[in-house]
Amino acid sequence: MSFDILGLIREAEGRNYELHDEHVNPRFAKTLRTIGFDRCYTRAQGPYLWDHEGRRYIDMLSGYGVFNLGRNNPTIRQALIDFLQEDYPSLVQMEAPLLSGLLAKELKARMPNQLDYVFFTNSGAEGVEAAIKYARAATGKPAILHAKKAFHGLSNGALSLNGDTVFRETFEPLLPECRMVPFNDLAALEQALAAGDVAAFIIEPVQGKGVNIPSPGYLREAAALCRKHGALFVADEVQSGMGRTGRFLACEHDGDVDPDIVILSKSLSGGYVPVGAVLTRQWIFDRVFPSLEKSVVHSSTFGQGSLAMVAGLATLHVLDEGNYIARAADLGDRIGQGLQALVPQYEFMKEVRWRGLMVAIEFAKPESFALRSGWEIAHRMDKSLFPQAITMPLLQEHGMITQVAGHHIDVVKLLPPMVLSDADVDEFIRAFAQVMKGLHRFPGPVWETLSRMGRSSIGWGKKHKASA
Structure with missing residues (x-):
């Protein structure tokens, strides 16, 4: 059967x-x-999802950056179908697979500097774990620096570099010698590096939690400081890479940045087969794998799986053929400028910041008494509650999928796919303006919903703590 x-x-x-x-x-x-996100999705195409009742949604999160090229891209899907029909071998283990060699060659050609070897992983977090090991092996030093508000994954080593205590506190103690420095602060970075025991500084060129964008020159100078103090500069491009910011790597926005290690994942998969890549210099590779006996001291069983390599190769082809990197820059400006035009009209809106299709809408306490009261009530109930006053009506009333950018920050984050149409962008801007208009009526239905959510959250929290 x-x-x-x-x-x-x-x-x-x-x-x-x-x-x-x-x-x-x-x-x-x-x-x-x-939070009203209990939908059952049954179909997807490009930037759209449909639920089991047939309602269409525009996905402005793209799986937190997995679906740069939209969902169920037909070219990538056909490549996988064609490959599956060939009965081609995969994961022989005692073999040097053809497809991983081809994908490594393509990735190297897209780097802004000379990186010599590629290690394939199943995820971005696994790539971060590899980078930690590589840095310690290459430098002989123990310490790893990361930025405040950083997010590099949730496996043990990656979690040790997490700048959010909500993720860390249940699982501590984590890896030793992992230290936090302020984001976008060169003086603090140099002071930390001056200790002399730092193996690497791992940084997101645009921080995912909050879409924090560094000042011009920061990444370039940070890389120079790492070289000065004998540490590696590691660019975590898991979310920001693969063209999302209008360059293949987000660190390219800062000119001649010279990373020692680059970590990719998420959209390299095409949305089909999990895959990640860690690109590094030859001298680092030589210290990690110094002999024939130690040629597999770091490895991953599924890391060079043939389906994953096909997905990666097809994704790069589609990215180039469709000129989607330039499209990401244009779409980002269209969204960012459209939202920015709303800031003077609505008290809650503080600023809009973006780099390509990484977009943040930040909110702040308003001036008027009634709205300020609503803001304070929401924050007293739950410091993460207020942004749901935006994400919930965007989803429920307008069919737009968005979400808060992190714990205890008043930022809604957009990571839309590169395949959005101009009409989709216009539809989103109109929907967002309507949500802002409703939010600026206090009291009103939005605030009543927030109050119910807050009470539910508080009640669940008390019950959960009592049972823990």
Whole structure:
């Protein structure tokens, strides 16, 4: 009897949250219900998703940057279908696979500097783990620096470089000798490097949590300081890379930045098969793998899987053929400027910042008494609550998927795919303006919803602590 996956999906359609309550993560399922994001999506194409009731949504998050080229890209899908029909071998292990060599060559050609070898991973977090090991092996030093508000993944080593205590506190102690420095502060970085025991400084060229953009020259000077003090400069381009910011790597916006290690993942997958890549210099490679005996001291079972390599190769082809990197820059300006024009009209809006298709909308306490009261009430209930007053109506009333940029910050983040149309952008700007108009009526339906959410969150938090 053949396996009928489509029949299985149809039979269970709409039971997503029931199944997650029982088998996967009931806490997250409850969170999604609380913020009104409990949708059951059944179809996807390009920048759009459809739920099981047939409603269309514009995805302004693209899976937190996985779907730079949209969902179910037909060229990448066809490449995978063609490959599967060949019965080609994969993961032989005692082999040097052809496809990983081809993908490594393509990635090297897109770097802004000379990087010599590529190690393939399954995720960005695994790439960060590799970078930590490489840096310590290459320099013989123990310490790893990271920036405040950094996010590099949630595995143990990557979590040790996380700038958010919400993620860290349950799992400490983490890796020793991992130290935080302020983002965009060269003096603080040099002081930390001057200790002489730093193996590497790992930095997101645009921070994902908050879409924080460094000052011009910061990345270039940070790399120079690392070289001066014998540390590696590691660019975590997991979210910001692959053309999202209007350059193949976000660090290229700062001129002649010369990273020692570059980490890629997310959209390299084309949205189909998880894959990541760590690119590094030859001298670093030689110290990690110094002999034939130690040629596999760092490895990953699924790292060079053939399907993943095909997905990566096809993704790079589509990225080039469609001129999507230039499109990301143009779309980002269109979105950023459209939102920026709303700032003088609405008290809650503080600023809009963007680099290509990494966009942040930051909010702040308003001047008028009534709105200020609403702001203070929301923040007393939960410091992460206020941005849901924007994301919820965007989803429920306008079919726009967005989300808060991090814990305890009043920032809504956009990571839309490069395949948005100009009409999609205009539709989003109109929807956002409508949400702002509703938010600036206090009291009103939005604030009543926030109050219910706050009470639910507080009640669940007390119950959870009591049972812990």
